[in-house]
Amino acid sequence: MRLFGDYHTHTIYSHGTGNIEDNVKVAIEKGLKEIAICDHGPGHFLYGVKKKNIPLMKEEILRLNDKYSKDGINILLGVEANLISFEGMIDMDDELIKHTDILLLGYHYGVIPASFGDGIGLYIKNPLTKFSGLGKKKSIEQNTLAFIKAINRYPIDFITHPGAKVKLDIRELAKEAGKVGTALEINAKHGELSIESIKIAMQEDVEFIVNSDAHTPEDVGNIEKSLERIKNANLPLNRIKNIRT
Ligand SMILES: [Zn+2]
């Protein structure tokens, strides 16, 4: 079993501690063949990547690909975009997406919503359902539908840590993600997909991907925690896009 690539790593362009080259060097040391640099989408008001930096990151990555091609590594530019509306809008437009090689989608707090109503629903009501069961089912339905709309609107390669920070109907999401070829991430840093969620999702025709979500260079390629959950859920390794058996 070998990890081919780590497709979810952060740098100083959002709130990671290393620069792009630091992450690449660790990826080479760990024998990875690909690494994606995926900082938080520009809609995050605390640590979103600045829109003007996206083309600059692309240039830097082209340069680093030249420098390190002898080491057998391919470097991709991605963004961990944020869901910003119940209509499935994300904080990336076509112009910005053109610069990327890979597109991730996740749910995070601290994101500027598309409208006042989306803000109330996505970021105020959702956390409240944790304290009272009231509206929980409805919230889960709405959140799940928002993700489904987003993966049908945008070329999203995978959904990051599905079910972390926001509750989702994993079965429904897995079913629809499988139809459009969007994978579900088994994230090493967050506990999602959980063992329970993996067991549900694997009943549907969907692919999985495993990533470190490294925020420091040393963590690039660290997927031990995900592997434990994969083992406990009995997920066959050939269903994971970036693992070679
Ligand atoms: Zn995330």
Ligand SMILES: [Zn+2]
């Ligand atoms: Zn992340």
